Amino acid sequence: xxxxxxxxxxxxxFRSTSGETEALRDVNxxxxxxxxxxxxxxxxxxxxxxxxxxxxxxxxSSGEITVGHKTALMFQDATLLPWLTARGNVELALKLNGxxxxxxxxxxxxxxxxxxxxxxxxxxxxxxxxxxxxxxxxARCLAQxxxxxxxxxxxxxxxxxxxxxxxxxxxALVKERGLTVIFVTHNMREAVRLGDRVIxxxxxxxxxxxxxxxxxxxxxxxxxAEVATRAADLTTRLKAQQPQLLGAxx
Amino acid sequence: MTVLxxxxxxxxxxxxGASVGVRIWAWWWPKLLAIVIVLAFWQVIYWSGWRPxxxxxxxxxxxxxxxxxxxxERFWSAxxxxxxxxxxxxxxxxxxxxxxxxxxxxxxxxxxxxxxxxTGLQTMPSIAWFPFAILVFGINEQAILFVVVLxxxxxxxxxxxxGIDQVPPAFTRLGRVLGAGPIALYRDVVLPAALPSYVSGxxxxxxxxxxxxxxxxxxxxxxxxxxxxxxxxFARQFSAAPLLLATMLVILILGMVVDSxxxxxxxxxxxxxxxxxx
Numbered sequence: 298x299x300x301x302x303x304x305x306x307x308x309x310x311f312r313s314t315s316g317e318t319e320a321l322r323d324v325n326x327x328x329x330x331x332x333x334x335x336x337x338x339x340x341x342x343x344x345x346x347x348x349x350x351x352x353x354x355x356x357x358s359s360g361e362i363t364v365g366h367k368t369a370l371m372f373q374d375a376t377l378l379p380w381l382t383a384r385g386n387v388e389l390a391l392k393l394n395g396x397x398x399x400x401x402x403x404x405x406x407x408x409x410x411x412x413x414x415x416x417x418x419x420x421x422x423x424x425x426x427x428x429x430x431x432x433x434x435x436a437r438c439l440a441q442x443x444x445x446x447x448x449x450x451x452x453x454x455x456x457x458x459x460x461x462x463x464x465x466x467x468x469a470l471v472k473e474r475g476l477t478v479i480f481v482t483h484n485m486r487e488a489v490r491l492g493d494r495v496i497x498x499x500x501x502x503x504x505x506x507x508x509x510x511x512x513x514x515x516x517x518x519x520x521x522a523e524v525a526t527r528a529a530d531l532t533t534r535l536k537a538q539q540p541q542l543l544g545a546x547x
Numbered sequence: 548m549t550v551l552x553x554x555x556x557x558x559x560x561x562x563x564g565a566s567v568g569v570r571i572w573a574w575w576w577p578k579l580l581a582i583v584i585v586l587a588f589w590q591v592i593y594w595s596g597w598r599p600x601x602x603x604x605x606x607x608x609x610x611x612x613x614x615x616x617x618x619x620e621r622f623w624s625a626x627x628x629x630x631x632x633x634x635x636x637x638x639x640x641x642x643x644x645x646x647x648x649x650x651x652x653x654x655x656x657x658x659x660x661x662x663x664x665x666t667g668l669q670t671m672p673s674i675a676w677f678p679f680a681i682l683v684f685g686i687n688e689q690a691i692l693f694v695v696v697l698x699x700x701x702x703x704x705x706x707x708x709x710g711i712d713q714v715p716p717a718f719t720r721l722g723r724v725l726g727a728g729p730i731a732l733y734r735d736v737v738l739p740a741a742l743p744s745y746v747s748g749x750x751x752x753x754x755x756x757x758x759x760x761x762x763x764x765x766x767x768x769x770x771x772x773x774x775x776x777x778x779x780x781f782a783r784q785f786s787a788a789p790l791l792l793a794t795m796l797v798i799l800i801l802g803m804v805v806d807s808x809x810x811x812x813x814x815x816x817x818x819x820x821x822x823x824x825x
Contacts, residue, residue, distance in 0.1 A: 354723060370724045376717050379820040380739050389735055393725045423821020441725065 300365060301445055301477040302328040302351060307360030309346055309503075319502035320346045321357070326496065326505060330365070330444075333471060333478045335492030337485055337535070343503020344481040348447045351479065366444035366477075373450040375430035377422040383409060383433045384418040390440035408436040412466065428459035435467070439474075446471070448480040452487070461519060464490060468516060485528040485535075490519040497535045506538040507531070604789045612789035613796060625773040626797070629764065632688070632774070636695030637756045644700040644752060645745075648707025649733075662708070665701045673698035673759040677766050691763040698759030699752035706748010710741025743816060750809040757802055 309321040320343045328334050336344050349355045350362055352370045377386045387405040396404060409418050412432040422430055431451055438446055452460045468491065471478055482488050488495045489511055497507040509531060513523050561573045586606045593605045604612075616622045651658050651665070676694045684690040714737050722736040764776020775798055782791035817823045 352724060354720065372717065372721070374717070376721045378718065378721075378736065378739070379822075380742070390725050393722075393727050393731060393735070421819065421821060437725075 299330045300327055300363075301330045301332070302326070302365065302479065303361075303363040304347075304351070305361045305363075307347075307350065307357045307362060309343065309350065309355070310358045321350075322502040322504045324360070324503070324505055328477060328479060330477055331475050333468075333480065333491060333493045334496060335488035335494070336479060336481045336496045336498060337483065337488045337531070338498030338503070339500055340483060341503075342498045342500040344498060345449050346503065347498075348449050348479065348481055351445075352447055364445065367442065368445045368447055369438040369441040369443035371431075371434055371438050371446065371448045371451045373453050375422070375427075375434040377430055377433055377437075379422050382419050382421055383414060383425065383429075383436075386422070386433055387436050387440050390437045394441055396440075405436075405440070408439050409433070411439065411470070412436045426459075427455050428463065431455065431463060432466075435463075435470070439470070444475075445477045445479070448478060450482055451480075453482065453484075460487075464519065465516065467491070485532050486519050486524055489513075489524045489528045489531070490517050495531060497531060497538070499535070499538045507534055601786065602788055604792065608789045609792040609796070613793040616790065616793050616797075621773055622778075625775055625778050628772050629760065629775040630801075632691055632695065632764075633756060633760050636692050636760060637699055637753055639692070640696045640699035640703055640752055640756060641749065643696065644703025644748070645707055647700070648704035648748075649711070651704065652708045652711040658708075665704050665708075668697065669701040669705065673755065674762040674766075677763065681767060686767050686769065688769070690767050691760065694763050695756050695759045699756035702752040702755055703745075703748045706745045706751070707741065710744030710748070711737060713744060714740040743813070743820070743822070746809065746813050746816065750806070750813070753805060753809065754802075757805070761798065 304324055304326040307321060307324040308319070311318045311320055324343075324347065326334075336347070338344050346355070348370065350357050351364060352368050353364070354370075377383075378389065381389060384402070384405045387408055388401045391401045391404055392398075406415065406418060409415055409432075412435050414429060414432050414436065417425065417429060420429075422433070425433065434451070452463055455463070464487070467478075470476070480488075480491055485495075492511055495509045495511060496505055497509070498504065499506040509527075511527065513527070517524055561570055565573070589606050593600070593603060597603065600608075647661070647665075651661050673694050676697055677690070680690040680693045684693060718736050718740050719732065722732040727735060761776050764774045765780055768777045768780060775794055778794045779791060779798075782788070782794060814823065
């Protein structure tokens with residue numbers, strides 16, 4: 298299998314007037330083409346920093362990151378532009394991706410159909426529910442025509458039912474399009490539900506403490522006993538690495 | 548940084564789906580009530596005999612004068628001159644204010660140098676510029692235009708600057724994620740996001756332009772060109788109190804009309820973005 302993302306000995310130090318903060322220390326990770334990797338850790342463990350580095354938004358202080366394809370990034374809050382409609386938001390991504398003007402409208406409609414928002418294209422973000430907004434963000438992600446999709450707790454703010462729906466949809470889309478995904482979450486069960494492999498990150502400084510292949514068949518159910526058992530097992534492992542850690546439950 | 552014109556106007560509440568008639572009535576009755584209150588107050592002072600009628604005329608007299616006035620060609624020519632000056636001054640201020648605002652917001656050293664200067668200019672009463680303007684340009688159009696532009700441009704620039712400052716960092720990050728270069732980032736993300744604050748700046752700039760213009764027309768009277776300001780001054784000199792007050796009413800109404808245009812536009816934009824409660 299070819300490598301989509303390769304991270305070697307990456308460290309990240311933020312310098313400010315109040316001193317230095319070591320956000321990441323000696324991170325090594327290799328993600329294969331078409332793999333769905335989930336990254337779990339408490340808030341402040343450097344998960345988002347890591348995604349920013351992979352997305353090229355920041356430069357690491359040390360180490361080397363190689364990314365095989367174009368990346369797209371999905372945020373926790375959908376970050377839709379409030380002055381544009383659902384379609385407008387997707388069209389902007391197409392425009393910035395160099396799609397000619399006369400094709401944008403049709404392509405945006407197709408992408409919003411894919412995320413089952415075909416009827417809602419003319420609505421503005423504030424007229425959509427949280428789940429719908431994330432769907433628009435997902436369509437916008439697809440509009441960027443990237444093979445690697447980085448997701449930064451994209452479903453963290455949604456209710457359980459909407460989240461379960463979106464799990465199914467994201468999983469299906471990713472499979473159909475052969476995307477590589479790095480999905481960051483603080484929810485261990487979500488990580489086990491989605492990931493081919495789960496990466497556990499410890500805090501202060503952020504580092505990878507454990508990797509675990511999840512060999513359960515797809516599709517998985519988040520509330521099933523298999524998922525829960527594995528999640529509990531991984532949570533115990535993460536807590537053992539970080540005795541002071543209380544946040545990585547559920 | 549921008550000192551926004553406080554908006555004390557409150558709209559009468561209208562039930563959702565009310566008919567057009569109800570909506571129009573809901574929009575008009577507070578304004579009609581305001582007019583009634585002013586006229587009643589005015590009439591009472593007139594009746595009290597506080598000042599002789601040739602100095603302080605009754606509302607009826609002034610309204611009659613207003614009726615006669617809008618029938619004269621001289622009035623329309625004065626109105627035209629004043630509005631042309633206002634639009635021209637505001638237009639130039641818009642271009643200068645916008646460009647300076649973007650440059651100052653964008654370039655850090657420029658911001659340190661000019662940022663406080665813009666706020667300083669904004670607090671300077673524009674009428675204080677007139678002696679200098681008359682000295683430099685003479686008693687002419689340029690002197691008026693100069694001061695109108697100086698009055699309006701700082702507010703507009705400040706609107707741009709605070710608008711750009713308040714763009715959520717998440718939006719600029721998104722722009723970069725979507726692959727926007729510096730120009731596309733400004734065109735597609737930063738400037739549209741800054742629009743509400745920009746419109747507030749324009750609204751305030753208009754208010755300053757209008758005030759500066761009235762001051763200018765009182766001070767810089769060009770004999771061959773009747774204007775609303777000049778008409779005020781002539782009415783005073785000839786003790787034509789009804790004409791004076793009728794002209795003031797016109798100035799008041801014009802200011803209110805333009806302000807309500809800004810308010811309507813601003814409200815539409817905010818509703819579109821989900822920034823209003825209803």
